[in-house]
Amino acid sequence: MSKKIADALLSWYAARRRSLPWRDQPEPYAVWVAEVMAQQTRLESMLPYYERWMARFPNMQTLAAASEQEVLTLWEGLGYYSRARNLHRAAQIVVREYGSWLPESVAGLMKLPGIGRYTAGAIASLAFGVDAAAVDGNAVRVLTRVFNLEDSVGSSALGKQVWARAEALLPEGQAADFNQALMDLGAGLCAPRNPDCAHCPLRDYCEAYALGIQEQRPVRAARQALPQRDFAAVVLERGDAVLIRQRPSEGLLANLWEFPNVEIHNPKRGKAELRREWSPEVEPRKRIQVLEHSYSHFRARLQVYRAQGVLPGEWVPVAELERYPMGKLDRQIAEGLRDALG
Numbered sequence: 001m002s003k004k005i006a007d008a009l010l011s012w013y014a015a016r017r018r019s020l021p022w023r024d025q026p027e028p029y030a031v032w033v034a035e036v037m038a039q040q041t042r043l044e045s046m047l048p049y050y051e052r053w054m055a056r057f058p059n060m061q062t063l064a065a066a067s068e069q070e071v072l073t074l075w076e077g078l079g080y081y082s083r084a085r086n087l088h089r090a091a092q093i094v095v096r097e098y099g100s101w102l103p104e105s106v107a108g109l110m111k112l113p114g115i116g117r118y119t120a121g122a123i124a125s126l127a128f129g130v131d132a133a134a135v136d137g138n139a140v141r142v143l144t145r146v147f148n149l150e151d152s153v154g155s156s157a158l159g160k161q162v163w164a165r166a167e168a169l170l171p172e173g174q175a176a177d178f179n180q181a182l183m184d185l186g187a188g189l190c191a192p193r194n195p196d197c198a199h200c201p202l203r204d205y206c207e208a209y210a211l212g213i214q215e216q217r218p219v220r221a222a223r224q225a226l227p228q229r230d231f232a233a234v235v236l237e238r239g240d241a242v243l244i245r246q247r248p249s250e251g252l253l254a255n256l257w258e259f260p261n262v263e264i265h266n267p268k269r270g271k272a273e274l275r276r277e278w279s280p281e282v283e284p285r286k287r288i289q290v291l292e293h294s295y296s297h298f299r300a301r302l303q304v305y306r307a308q309g310v311l312p313g314e315w316v317p318v319a320e321l322e323r324y325p326m327g328k329l330d331r332q333i334a335e336g337l338r339d340a341l342g
């Protein structure tokens, strides 16, 4: 059965294989960058980022030598900034300690910052032809459906099962194609909603399809509503410049730049809470924006006030703010200011 499933998948993939830069010429550094970027980002959305990144950092050495600020700026928009920081740190280690060559084994790759089992399996199989499985979220969906696995997503029980199933299916010497076929099937036909089972190469083997419960796999634990947190930010102006500051080097959005802000407890009294925090250095004036964004653990609502005064930070002309890496909300403030300039 394993062989039949793998064969069906490989023939389907051979006919539909998408041409992608890191697939056509699977150079280890390119595969690594692509695999890290592709996590939780749709392929179509990540391609422009990938191209921009490779134009600026075409190899391990250029990435290792770059400043963190430039790395974060090029990553901006993809979110999950720790991934960019880990890529950067790992590139420095590889240049310094491994003569600029990525290790070829899964275990060796997993010693580098930010490389987990999936990324290691993808690099080892795609770039070095190692018989290693690589199970991303799309592959999890396919495997839970084909084998009707009932443990919930994120549980260690399901993790163990999907990896064991993927390893058992892996055809010798063809791990690269097999891994990509599994992921492509999950990204396309085997969609979360309305999977196109009529055209699926695994339909004859798929237990969930046979039972008519495809959409009930994978099982997801009930999601907790994200807590809401409120913040107020100030736009301090001096001529054509505004004041921004760098966030701490640890924690959420580490080292990115932001407009000075505080967490507030009563969103109806944003101005008063800003005064309590910073008076007399800062006098908030008009509220100019209310922005919202969901992070992985909370929803943020940010009120933005024009203000007078000064705080520790850096004065940067509005036209140059794009050179400073920022999280999504601060970038929206910066873009609002740039648009207002006309």
Ligand code: SF4
Residues within 6 Å of the ligand: 142, 145, 146, 189, 190, 191, 195, 196, 197, 200, 201, 202, 203, 206, 208, 209, 214
């Ligand atoms: S038959 Fe349907 S549910 Fe099963 S793997 Fe194929 S697309 Fe997914």
